[in-house]
Amino acid sequence: MKDKLIVANKKFSSRLIVGTGKYKSMNECAKAIKLSGADIVTVAVRRVNISDKNKPLLMDYIDPKKITYLPNTAGCFTSEDALRTLRLAREIGGWKLVKLEVLGDKKNLFPDMIETLKSTEVLSKEGFKVMVYCNDDPLMAKRLENSGASAIMPLAAPIGSGLGILNKTNIMIIRNQTKLPLIIDAGLGQASDATIAMELGCDGVLVNTAIAKAKKPFEMAQAFKNAVIAGRQSYLSGRIDKILMGSPSSPSKGII
Amino acid sequence: MKKLKKIKIKINGKIKTIIDKLTLYELINDLKIPIAKVAIELNKEIINKKEIKKIKLENNDVIEIVHFIGGG
Numbered sequence: 001m002k003d004k005l006i007v008a009n010k011k012f013s014s015r016l017i018v019g020t021g022k023y024k025s026m027n028e029c030a031k032a033i034k035l036s037g038a039d040i041v042t043v044a045v046r047r048v049n050i051s052d053k054n055k056p057l058l059m060d061y062i063d064p065k066k067i068t069y070l071p072n073t074a075g076c077f078t079s080e081d082a083l084r085t086l087r088l089a090r091e092i093g094g095w096k097l098v099k100l101e102v103l104g105d106k107k108n109l110f111p112d113m114i115e116t117l118k119s120t121e122v123l124s125k126e127g128f129k130v131m132v133y134c135n136d137d138p139l140m141a142k143r144l145e146n147s148g149a150s151a152i153m154p155l156a157a158p159i160g161s162g163l164g165i166l167n168k169t170n171i172m173i174i175r176n177q178t179k180l181p182l183i184i185d186a187g188l189g190q191a192s193d194a195t196i197a198m199e200l201g202c203d204g205v206l207v208n209t210a211i212a213k214a215k216k217p218f219e220m221a222q223a224f225k226n227a228v229i230a231g232r233q234s235y236l237s238g239r240i241d242k243i244l245m246g247s248p249s250s251p252s253k254g255i256i
Numbered sequence: 257m258k259k260l261k262k263i264k265i266k267i268n269g270k271i272k273t274i275i276d277k278l279t280l281y282e283l284i285n286d287l288k289i290p291i292a293k294v295a296i297e298l299n300k301e302i303i304n305k306k307e308i309k310k311i312k313l314e315n316n317d318v319i320e321i322v323h324f325i326g327g328g
Binding site: 042043092209 | 302322325
């Protein structure tokens with residue numbers, strides 16, 4: 001398929017990005033990712049467990065040469081922490097494509113957009129390609145774009161909530177104003193939510209909890225894969241106009 | 257035989273006693289940490305992994321060693 005997701009001049013075949021958190025085991029995580037067909041996975045940066053050396057390593061299960069690791073600043077509440085995390089991530093193995101996420105509230109996990117904006121500016125100047133988790137505010141999205149963001153990643157709903165896209169209008173407004181990759185991040189609950197995101201014209205979706213915590217993660221991974229493909233095809237096919245009255249599907253001429 | 261001097265460092269939040277003049281490389285090797293898969297911070301400064309053989313640890317050094325784990 002020629003229709004590729006392009007972020008920071010890199011091409012990806014799948015428009016589904018998946019997270020690697022919340023799985024029961026590394027094996028389950030690796031299998032779900034394979035079934036999802038994702039080319040990009042988000043990963044977190046945390047301390048190495050120095051007392052338990054036998055703890056399995058993510059890189060032993062998901063090969064960073066085959067799948068693009070997208071280091072994420074999940075859990076950071078200040079610009080300082082986010083910058084520190086991504087600079088360390090870059091040092092692990094030269095990762096420049098990163099996902100910035102600066103949270104502002106421990107309960108609703110909404111992004112702190114002031115800190116996010118500040119961090120985007122600094123990271124862009126340091127040569128990072130920053131995919132930015134943000135709220136669904138078109139004005140803020142514009143500011144991020146002007147600060148050098150490589151992708152705009154508005155939430156559908158609070159992280160892990162499974163509520164689906166709560167403000168389609170805002171997503172459509174952001175779509176119309178930007179040529180940057182627009183990727184729905186956070187809050188999706190089921191495969192059809194991903195289809196809706198793609199039909200709104202988004203370039204991709206990022207899903208973690210909806211797959212990892214589904215009763216059958218492997219089947220849900222496949223469902224999301226298919227849903228993203230369906231939504232993208234539907235968007236590119238050009239939907240019909242909405243009308244109030246009925247319009248018969250069979251010709252009225254020749255009725256007996 | 258002269259007794260080796262010991263120093264205290266903090267690594268990933270835990271205090272550890274090591275022998276004086278140990279290099280960062282030796283410490284990481286002793287801990288069996290795969291260097292290629294981690295990033296290292298010494299006293300809040302990111303260390304170029306190519307330089308770790310030259311860095312001698314000092315008393316009260318604070319080291320953070322991080323890697324990638326599953327996340328959203």
